Amino acid sequence: MIFFSKVICCFVIYWLTYHLNNTRKWGSVKASATLAVLIGLCYQLSIKTNFNTEFLKDYFLIMMGATFMGMIAKNHQHQKIDFIISSFIFCTLYEHISNMFSGFGGLLGTIACISVLCVFGLEKILNFKKF
Template identity: 30%
Template sequence: MLLLGVLLVGTKDTFHGVGGKLGDFSFCWCCVCFFNYISYFSMGIEQYILFLVGGGVSAMFTFFLHVDLNQGPVRASSLVGVLVGVFVLVCPDLLSPYLTQNLPLVCFGASFIGMVSSKVLSNYFLIGFSGIVFTIIFFNTSSFFNGFGGGLGSAACIALLVSLSFPLIRKQRKLHKRGLQIKRYRKSKGNN
């Protein structure tokens, strides 16, 4: 973080008037943290991608079972948890020990996202994205809240709230653009 602050202050005058500095620095810093994060857990990028895909697919599959096959939210989540658990128990040699230990937790926790009502969220892409966000939250918080109950559900709720905020952000951007268009229109009317 200190390095990011030094970079921002050091380049403030150099890139004066150029937009996107904060976003670029934040993106680069996130990339550095991401690769440092992967090496911290001593797992390769392949395993991390498997976790992310597992979280996204688990959330979407649970939602599919819940909404399209009318299995109910609890039954759908339980079925996903059982399927992943049985797969890991039957085929432990296909996965690394780290994947074998943590993949069922990630998939079961991400299945909580698929329990969302179709009246609240019905976009499969956003549900899958929420599963990916859940996986990232899980890896960043699981060591801090070890032994506390409700961690998977809380992380799933936060991930779902992140995805639910996208339409609001998009709406605000449209409102902002409309406001600029109105100002431009008023300026053009005033000049004529």
């Protein structure tokens, strides 16, 4: 159940970043940075209020990574299923390979890139199979 709540958090932030980037015309960097700052402020507030920050840390990191996924260009029309599949792939990769990249920079961006590219690849394969 915790995994699906992480997927939902990822989906919401991913969609919100995409919406601000493409519909509201904020631009990818401004949309991602604005949400990342808000997420960072919420994390700092949770530290100050002595919430269980170890439990929440994964949620905050997943939301930060989701802002990177939302930076994709609008020339590729994303469907809601694309957001869901990308969020699921992102959370799965984060859960299973984040420990392997300890000490390396760019983990969230790399996982975000892989998850979005996987969805693009799936779309190409499925469109190729249509007759």
